[in-house]
Structures are given as structure tokens and as C-alpha cells.
Amino acid sequence: GAGVSQSPSNKVTEKGKDVELRCDPISGHTALYWYRQSLGQGLEFLIYFQGNSAPDKSGLPSDRFSAERTGGSVSTLTIQRTQQEDSAVYLCASSLQTGTGEAFFGQGTRLTVV
Amino acid sequence: DQQVKQNSPSLSVQEGRISILNCDYTNSMFDYFLWYKKYPAEGPTFLISISSIKDKNEDGRFTVFLNKSAKHLSLHIVPSQPGDSAVYFCAARTSYDKVIFGPGTSLSVIP
Numbered sequence: 236g237a238g239v240s241q242s243p244s245n246k247v248t249e250k251g252k253d254v255e256l257r258c259d260p261i262s263g264h265t266a267l268y269w270y271r272q273s274l275g276q277g278l279e280f281l282i283y284f285q286g287n288s289a290p291d292k293s294g295l296p297s298d299r300f301s302a303e304r305t306g307g308s309v310s311t312l313t314i315q316r317t318q319q320e321d322s323a324v325y326l327c328a329s330s331l332q333t334g335t336g337e338a339f340f341g342q343g344t345r346l347t348v349v
Numbered sequence: 350d351q352q353v354k355q356n357s358p359s360l361s362v363q364e365g366r367i368s369i370l371n372c373d374y375t376n377s378m379f380d381y382f383l384w385y386k387k388y389p390a391e392g393p394t395f396l397i398s399i400s401s402i403k404d405k406n407e408d409g410r411f412t413v414f415l416n417k418s419a420k421h422l423s424l425h426i427v428p429s430q431p432g433d434s435a436v437y438f439c440a441a442r443t444s445y446d447k448v449i450f451g452p453g454t455s456l457s458v459i460p
Contacts, residue, residue, distance in 0.1 A: 239392075268447065277452030278393070278438060291447060326392055328448075335381045335400075336442050340392030 237261070239341035241327050247347045248317055256312040256344045260329030267304055268330075268338060269312050273323040281325075284310065285332060317348045352376050353441050353451040361457045368426040370454050372439030375420065379441040383448065384413060384424045387436045396437075397424070429458045 240259040248254050260267050269281040280294035284304045295301070299317075304310040314321055324345050328338040354373045362368045372382075380401045385393035399406040399413045399422070406413050412425045426433055439451040 266447070270450070278450040280447070280449070283447040285447075328392075330448070335383060335398040336448060337383060337395045337398060338440075338448050340385075340394070342390075342392050 239327055239329055239339050241325075241341035241344050243344060244342060245345045245347075247349060250319060250348055251316055253313065253315045254317055254346065256314075256325050256327075256346070258310045258312070258327030258329075258341060260308065260310070260327070261339055262308075264329035264331055264339075265307070266330045266332050266336070266338075267310050268328045269302055269310070270326045270328065271323040272326060272343075278326070279323075281312070314346075317346075319348045322346055322348045351452075353439055353449050355439055355451040355454050357454050358452070359455040359457070361459060362429045364431055364458055364460050365428045368424075368429045368433065368456055368458065370424040370426075370437050370439070370456065372422045372424075372451055373420055374422075374441050376441070376443070377417075377420065378443045381442050382413070382415060382422050383440040383442075384411075385438040385440060385450075387438065387453070393438055426456075429456075431458045431460050434458045 242257045265286045267284040270278045282302045283291040299315045302312045324343040326343045328340045330338040383398040384396040386396045387393040397411050415422045436453045436455050438453045440448050442448045
């Protein structure tokens with residue numbers, strides 16, 4: 236497809252379980268971002284990948300969160316031992332690094348931890 | 350340390366009037382500023398941007414103004430329409446670095 240694709244669109248998991256969220260960026264985009272938006276909150280930056288550089292992990296809230304980007308394309312965000320406060324919409328975006336660097340967002344994954 | 354600030358969490362405007370959304374930033378190294386619009390249950394979509402070397406950029410009903418000395422930018426929507434009701438995020442970036450978003454302003458356009 237032409238846009239950023241995220242899967243699953245919705246995920247309900249039990250507290251303590253691990254989850255994996257997937258992002259397929261736009262082909263050719265070298266930059267990839269993960270954000271999350273909790274209910275009534277703004278966009279919280281989680282992690283940023285740019286080409287072959289080491290990722291900027293400064294936004295990850297705890298060591299239960301990790302992300303990887305394989306082959307400079309698909310990215311997976313993993314949350315281990317999920318907690319109820321992890322419930323949020325997780326948004327992925329990709330961009331070129333030239334020009335305005337406009338980021339294109341996916342539809343998000345709504346994660347609910349019960 | 351919030352580098353991009355949107356101090357108004359919400360704004361209500363009558364249909365047909367002007368909506369003005371404000372944004373302040375602290376990093377003088379930002380070279381592009383962007384506005385995004387977000388509807389519920391959707392990802393944010395890009396609306397308009399401005400380079401730091403300009404002070405105004407216009408696209409239809411949307412105009413962004415940049416005041417570098419004040420580290421302030423604003424998005425003007427005129428005339429406002431009910432379909433403009435959404436959350437608006439201000440964002441900024443430096444070359445080859447990540448985009449940083451503000452907390453957003455929820456705009457309600459009242460018919």
C-alpha cells in the first residue's frame with residue numbers, strides 16, 4: 236500500500252502478557268517513529284529510527300518497552316509484562332529526512348490491557 | 350522539558366469566524382515547523398508547514414505565521430467550518446533529527 240500500515244488495529248491483552256505491535260512504513264522512508272497517545276493526552280514520543288544510525292530511545296517509558304527495525308523497513312514495538320497504564324493508542328509514522336521531513340502516520344494500534 | 354508548547358488545550362469558534370491556534374517553542378535550531386490535524390480514531394494527518402526562513406505560508410483556508418524572534422507560530426483557519434473540528438498538533442524539527450510534537454489543541458467549530 237501507499238501509506239503507513241499498522242497491525243493489529245486493536246489488541247486486548249491480559250496484564251502481565253507480552254505484546255508485539257507492527258509497523259510497515261512507506262517504502263523509501265528512512266525515518267520511522269513510534270508515539271503513543273493515552274486517553275485525553277497528547278502525542279508521547281517513544282522511539283525514532285533514522286537510517287542505519289543508532290535509534291533514539293529517549294522516549295521509552297521503561298525497560299519493558301523495546302523496538303527494532305529490520306532491514307531499514309518494518310518495525311516492531313514490543314511491550315513486555317504489560318500493565319494497565321500501557322493502555323493507549325500506539326502510532327507509527329515514517330518520513331523522508333529531506334525537506335520538511337513531513338511524517339506520515341498510520342491508523343494506530345489501540346492497546347487495552349485488562 | 351517541553352520544546353514545543355501549545356498552551357491552550359481547547360478552543361471553540363463559531364462557524365465562519367477565524368480560528369487561531371498558537372504554538373511556542375524553545376529550540377532556536379528548529380528549521381521546519383508543521384501542523385497536523387487529528388480526528389478521533391485516526392492517525393494525525395499533515396496540514397501545512399513553514400520553513401524557518403519564512404514568516405508566512407498559506408494554503409487555501411489555512412495560513413501559518415512564524416515569528417522567530419518570539420519563537421512563536423500560529424495557524425489561522427478562515428473561514429472555520431464544522432469539519433475543522435479536530436485536535437491540532439504543532440510540531441518542529443531540526444535537519445536530520447526527529448519531529449517533536451506539542452500536546453495539541455482541541456478545536457470545536459460550532460455551527
